[in-house]
Amino acid sequence: xxxxxxxxxxxxxxxxxxxxxxxxxxxxxxxxxxxxxxYAKAEMENPxxxxxxxxxxxxxxxxxxxxxxxxxIPKAKIQDAMxxxxxxxxxxxxxxxxxxxxxxxxxxVNLVATREVSK
Amino acid sequence: xxxxxxxxENGARDILLLERDQYLGGILNQCIHTGFGINYFKEVxxxxxxxxxxxxxxxxxxxIEISLKSFVVKLTKNNVITYLKPGxxxxxxxxAIIMATxxxxxxxxxxxxxxxxxxxxxxxxxxQKLINIEGLLPGKEVVIIGSGDIGLIMAxxxxxxxxxxxxxxxxxxxxxxxxxxVVQCIEDFDIPFYLSHKVSKIHGKxxxxxxxVVRVNEGLNEVPDSKFKIECxxxxxxxxxxxxxxxxxxxxxxxxxxxxSPVSGELNKTSIPGLFVCGNAFKIYxxxxxxxxxxxxxxxxxxxHIAGQA
Numbered sequence: 112x113x114x115x116x117x118x119x120x121x122x123x124x125x126x127x128x129x130x131x132x133x134x135x136x137x138x139x140x141x142x143x144x145x146x147x148x149x150y151a152k153a154e155m156e157n158p159x160x161x162x163x164x165x166x167x168x169x170x171x172x173x174x175x176x177x178x179x180x181x182x183x184i185p186k187a188k189i190q191d192a193m194x195x196x197x198x199x200x201x202x203x204x205x206x207x208x209x210x211x212x213x214x215x216x217x218x219x220v221n222l223v224a225t226r227e228v229s230k
Numbered sequence: 231x232x233x234x235x236x237x238x239e240n241g242a243r244d245i246l247l248l249e250r251d252q253y254l255g256g257i258l259n260q261c262i263h264t265g266f267g268i269n270y271f272k273e274v275x276x277x278x279x280x281x282x283x284x285x286x287x288x289x290x291x292x293x294i295e296i297s298l299k300s301f302v303v304k305l306t307k308n309n310v311i312t313y314l315k316p317g318x319x320x321x322x323x324x325x326a327i328i329m330a331t332x333x334x335x336x337x338x339x340x341x342x343x344x345x346x347x348x349x350x351x352x353x354x355x356x357x358q359k360l361i362n363i364e365g366l367l368p369g370k371e372v373v374i375i376g377s378g379d380i381g382l383i384m385a386x387x388x389x390x391x392x393x394x395x396x397x398x399x400x401x402x403x404x405x406x407x408x409x410x411x412v413v414q415c416i417e418d419f420d421i422p423f424y425l426s427h428k429v430s431k432i433h434g435k436x437x438x439x440x441x442x443v444v445r446v447n448e449g450l451n452e453v454p455d456s457k458f459k460i461e462c463x464x465x466x467x468x469x470x471x472x473x474x475x476x477x478x479x480x481x482x483x484x485x486x487x488x489x490x491s492p493v494s495g496e497l498n499k500t501s502i503p504g505l506f507v508c509g510n511a512f513k514i515y516x517x518x519x520x521x522x523x524x525x526x527x528x529x530x531x532x533x534x535h536i537a538g539q540a
Contacts, residue, residue, distance in 0.1 A: 117409045121268045122517050124409035160414065163263050163276055164390060165362055175365045177262040177278050186418065193390050207282045225262065226278035227285075 116154055120146040127151050159183035162192050163225070166199045166211060173228045176201055178211055182220040192216060204229045231284040232522040233328045233508050234294050236529025242536065243293045246322060248300040248313055254288070255281030256332060257355070258518065260362045263383050265410075269519035280518060305477040307502050325539060326504045326532035329478055330525065333471035333510035335380075341469050343375070345432035348439070354380040354468035358387070367391050369464025373441050374398045375429050379407040379516070381468025386415035396460050397422040399429050399443055401450060406470065408516065429465075430457070438465050473511045481505065489513070498528040504535050 112132075118125040123143060129151045130138040139151040153159055161183050165175040184192060192215070201211055205224035212222040231254065234247050253259060258266070261277030268274060271283065288294055297315060304312035310323045335353040352360070352368055358380060360366045370393050374381045377400040385395045398416060403426050405412050416423050424443065430452065431442040445456035473490045475483070484493040484501045491513050492500040498508050508528035509521045 117413045119410035119414045120274075122265070122408050122410065160418070161264050161274070165262060165365065167365060173363070175363060177276065177362065179262075179264065179276055189390070193392075207279050225276045225282075226259065227282065 114155070116151055118142060118147045118150050120144075120150050129155060131155060153183075158186040160186050160189060162189055164193060164196050166196060166201050166222075168228065169200050169202045171202070171204065171228050171230055173226070176205060176211070176228050177225045178222050179225050180215060180218070180220045181208075181223050184215075184218045184220055188216070188218070192218075196222070231281075231288050232525035233330055233506075233529040233532070235284070235288055235291065236526035237328070237532050238291050238293055238529075240530045240533040242529075242533050245294045246324070247288070247294055247296045248302055248311070249296065249298050250301045252298050254285050254296065254298070260355070260359045261383075262362050263387075266518050269517070270522050277518075284522075302477055305481040307482045307505075309502075309504055324504075325536045326506065328498075328506045328508055328525075328528050328532050329475070329511055330507075330509050330528075331474045331477065331511045333514060334474050335467070336470045336472055338375075338467050340472075341375070341467070343429055343432055345442075346434055348432070348434035348437050350434065350438035350463055351432065351465045351467065354378065354384045354466045357384055357464075357466050361387055361391060367393060369393060369438075369462075371396055371462040372464045372466060373429070373460055373462045374466045374468055375441075376400060376467060376469035377405040377407050377412075377423070377425075378468040378470055379411050381466060382407045382411040382415040384466055384468070385421050386419060389419045389421070393464075395419070395421045396462050397424055397443070399424045399427050399441075401426070401428040401446055403448075428452075432465060433459075438463055441465060471510060471514045473514065475507070475511055478502075478505060478507060497524060498531055504532075504539075506532050506535075 114129045116127045125142050125147050128140040136152045136155045139148040163179045166178050168176050206227050207225050209224045210221045215222040234245050258277035258281040264274050264276050266275045266280040300313045300315040302313040309327050312321045335355050357368050360368050372388050372395045388395050427445050429441045430444045433440040440459050440461045445453040486493050492507050498506045506528045508525040515521045
């Protein structure tokens, strides 16, 4: 089976042609860089996304602290992750990259701040 | 920031950066999604992270004076800038000026949508600010007019925050945004995407109640009997950006009436020598990496201009 995909790794948006046998990617064509092949494999076998959102702060100079997962998480778990993010209140000053929640939801990724927010 | 840093790196030693907001970084601060920096930093960054790279760099250069909460009210052809900052009105004369004033969003009025004027109609970027900076959700059932990147990104953002996006309506046959954003913002969340459709009317007395959608043919004319209604409480408008150049117009720079860009033979230059424009104010860019790259050139050009005057 061959499936067409649009790669989302960068703004070039390559159109990938993916050969699939027994639910496994055997060949990827149309990618202009190695990221396309990795993306196609992940997308077919275990689609993942980096999640970005905001966390409500308490006593900081900004009401919302923007956050991201430092690595992608399973696409199917995004709403679960959002439900968890909504419960978080953060009170500490942060720099971009500072961990808000370690091993977020047991995904093996950290939820990190993306902006400097002080008291 | 890219232009100021580049001006320093090319030899300028007395640089003033005016920012009207209380933070550096401009619109990047509300663009919390990823997709920035792949070309410039070879990394996938969010908007605030991308801005932070420049903020750290610029703060390490003492020759660049940063003035926040500084709102420029006047610019003359002799490169005299007047600006307001808390407690004072300042005037400075510069040997060269680089404008990095960005763009504004095109409005409902620019795309001619009939109907009433209820509350609940937002530009996509305003909705982005309300959610990502203010922590406020502008509505529960949303229709997005236009498929610019900000509109696509906001479709996903609304869904993540628990709202329902009932459709993205694009008059053209293709999306205006990047294909990757259609995949990761629209298809990932099964949001109805209506190409070759337009919103012909907005209904609602005090608050938006519904929009009327109609299919259009290749000539963008309405197809008879194709009208349908989508009930919603919120409408986002994402129909492109227009360069913000009010100040250079005040100084007498010739602008292209159609694009609102300065009429120019070369990147970053205007009809007034020593007055440069970079970023979205010069022309609308798709990605910020290109803005930083071209803005560095503006910094260099400004230094070259000063050297030529000496």
